[in-house]
């Protein structure tokens with residue numbers, strides 16, 4: 001069985017889906033790896049390192065798709081809305097595709113993938129369970145994004161982060177406030193603390209309080225309670241506009257007193273709520289920094305310019321996306337380990353197993369046999385549930 005790794009084609013993307021170090025593990029399971037020439041170069045993994053671990057390098061992208069029983073990408077068609085479409089003619093029926101497919105994005109795009117007869121697995125749909133932890137790409141990339149957000153903020157801020165007692169007097173520590181304490185937010189708190197800042201955070205999920213505190217952050221409590229804050233998967237539930245309005249009012253004072261605000265408050269499949277208004281930005285001290293990790297989907301800050309850096313009221317607002325790609329060596333390593341764990345789960349005894357009684361397979365499988373087979377995605381797009389016989393085909 002051959003696993004193909006095409007070079008990532010999204011503009012500016014520097015990661016690669018598999019790194020040389022995982023190849024021996026795949027070989028042991030009977031999987032051969034074919035890599036497009038130069039695929040790992042921008043992440044610090046030259047072709048020679050892949051060859052040394054037993055992979056084959058192929059210069060023609062189409063040949064990688066032709067040879068592969070399983071194609072592994074990071075931003076494949078779905079999340080790659082710039083250049084991903086060019087890969088669609090290269091997919092072949094019965095082939096497996098693994099990557100970020102943006103399953104709650106565009107149903108037309110998912111149907112295009114389905115129509116090619118590809119069995120696709122969307123890494124965003126991985127259950128957040130202990131069993132699937134080693135395959136949890138969202139956590140891996142969230143960790144990198146949270147770290148990088150703080151590094152960017154520290155580099156942009158005119159202040160130092162730690163408290164320093166110097167010949168020039170005592171410097172007070174920077175105050176970093178994180179809104180949305182999921183994986184990225186928690187890593188932002190940990191990184192800000194390591195740099196010596198005073199870190200605080202807010203999240204509408206009550207469970208986040210203990211996690212923030214365990215990292216040495218202060219949990220900001222607001223006198224409002226979200227309705228059904230958390231769904232069964234642990235994700236926050238969208239709230240109504242009156243809730244967000246009240247949140248903004250209550251967050252105003254904390255934002256005004258912060259040197260750095262990092263926003264990472266998202267709800268799967270929804271536009272992120274605006275939690276930092278232009279008035280709140282104006283209330284911050286000159287030189288303050290906002291890093292909006294929700295920038296890709298519009299942002300949590302009203303003045304974020306998605307993909308860009310904006311300076312408004314002397315506050316720098318960083319709305320870059322795809323921060324994980326700016327730390328490509330480790331982001332690729334983590335992605336590769338997660339995907340390898342998934343591949344070893346999917347391929348048993350040298351054969352692909354599509355056992356949809358298995359939660360990991362069932363929840364991540366997006367398309368099979370020409371259909372969009374994922375129940376959560378079908379429900380999200382208000383499609384009829386699949387008839388039982390199609391479900392049986394998906395299993396086989």
Ligand SMILES: NC(=O)c1ccc[n+]([C@@H]2O[C@H](COP(=O)([O-])OP(=O)(O)OC[C@H]3O[C@@H](n4cnc5c(N)ncnc54)[C@H](O)[C@@H]3O)[C@@H](O)[C@H]2O)c1
Nearest residue numbers: 128129139180181182183203204205234235236264265266
């Ligand atoms: N293996 C595991 O068990 C495992 C691994 C990783 C994550 N998780 C859980 O999965 C869930 C999702 O984590 P994630 O990092 O993907 O989250 P996410 O990226 O979907 O969301 C980021 C954070 O924003 C918060 N948020 C949303 N709207 C908000 C608002 N209006 N105000 C304040 N905060 C708001 C969410 O509660 C969440 O904590 C969490 O419960 C996390 O603990 C579990």
